[in-house]
């Protein structure tokens with residue numbers, strides 16, 4: 328596609344779609360993003376893409392989105408074709424347009440010495456427009472095969488695999504143990520980041536395309552796991568990686584200490600399926616401590632503020648990342664720099680280099696009220712390993728409620744044991760290059776395969792596994808290939 332706006336970045340400054348004012352937005356559970364955007368604004372942002380010839384942005388995108396093309400089409404006002412280009416590589420562009428950390432923007436060539444193109448905002452605007460205009464419609468297959476495929480898990484990996492396989496004409500059944508489909512898109516990511524109505528309209532589309540959803544069914548519990556082999560021609564395990572890392576320290580058993588994934592789905596109205604928030608998980612008026620400085624921790628901070636927490640302290644064991652790129656971390660590598668989370672923009676205290684030692688119940692009512700910690704320093708040892716030294720002991724922090732967001736290890740339980748599938752040493756499902764596990768016809772994708780990762784990777788995996796399953800079932804496939812992992816520019820999965 329030829330471009331006639333190579334100097335757009337000189338005329339227009341970078342301006343992403345804005346977030347709402349922090350003070351206003353933390354008073355409700357609505358999305359943090361401005362809902363309205365202006366067409367001319369987005370056109371001017373598309374114009375900033377300089378058609379650099381080597382679209383490093385595409386290498387930064389794990390699913391190889393054809394970014395320069397849709398930037399250009401938006402600049403020209405051809406939103407419908409932009410949507411087609413977007414859907415060519417991504418089944419659910421709103422999942423990423425609202426939630427992706429946008430590694431593509433970090434590899435955008437402009438970022439070498441200028442502000443990158445607002446790729447994420449443009450993606451979001453295209454797909455918002457597609458829904459508004461009614462351009463996104465069910466697209467059922469013209470012909471059906473006789474093949475039956477089971478997908479276990481309805482997160483972005485399972486949903487992408489289901490849609491691709493259904494489009495290849497196979498009969499697809501998605502099993503989901505939760506009451507509603509969506510995986511972490513529905514029961515993890517808070518309402519403030521992504522409205523659940525946006526998940527539901529996609530599920531609606533998939534149902535209308537002919538995909539069957541069996542919700543409230545845990546494979547291995549409610550139906551025997553052998554069903555995957557006896558009733559189906561192929562199966563895909565896409566059960567995510569939600570087994571939490573534990574913190575086995577003094578006082579862990581006290582009331583008022585919750586894992587992030589116990590808390591978030593109960594505390595966010597859009598996720599709680601109409602259930603009232605249990606008192607123990609209502610942060611209203613409480614001093615809340617969130618352990619873990621990552622995205623899940625940030626989501627706990629944001630949710631606690633929305634519930635009316637008195638104060639929220641987010642504690643991280645590691646040092647605060649630097650404001651500027653450290654030596655050896657240059658474009659187009661992903662920057663290892665500090666970025667304030669949306670929830671920290673809204674308030675709260677960030678503490679780094681704090682090593683939690685114990686939870687205490689000083690008034691003897693059975694519930695936590697104090698967190699005890701050491702302040703530490705990190706130094707690189709002679710062997711290159713980082714070592715911590717305690718510089719201050721016995722720090723006390725008020726904590727009426729503690730939220731543990733210290734990470735996930737792998738898939739939670741092992742209801743798949745009867746199939747005797749080989750696992751990796753990290754506890755994820757081992758697969759070959761075609762995503763097939765050690766059991767013939769049983770595939771794995773998404774976080775269940777890779778370990779905790781990102782939505783964009785899950786969608787890419789879902790598309791990939793669908794192609795391999797289609798080939799396994801029919802000996803060939805017309806489903807589009809995913810991007811061959813292009814080079815080391817692609818953002819790390821972990």
Ligand SMILES: Cc1cc2nc3c(=O)[nH]c(=O)nc-3n(C[C@H](O)[C@H](O)[C@H](O)COP(=O)(O)OP(=O)(O)OC[C@H]3O[C@@H](n4cnc5c(N)ncnc54)[C@H](O)[C@@H]3O)c2cc1C
Nearest residue numbers: 480482483484504510511546566567773774780781782785
């Ligand atoms: C709080 C939080 C916030 C996040 N925020 C972001 C973000 O902003 N951006 C981003 O890119 N990524 C984010 N992530 C990561 C992202 O959500 C995951 O990488 C992604 O959802 C993985 O998709 P998946 O399909 O592999 O698994 P999941 O989304 O975990 O879905 C797996 C599904 O399988 C179901 N299941 C499990 N076992 C069974 C069984 N035996 N039978 C039937 N069903 C079963 C589960 O109930 C679940 O619905 C976040 C993660 C968390 C926890």
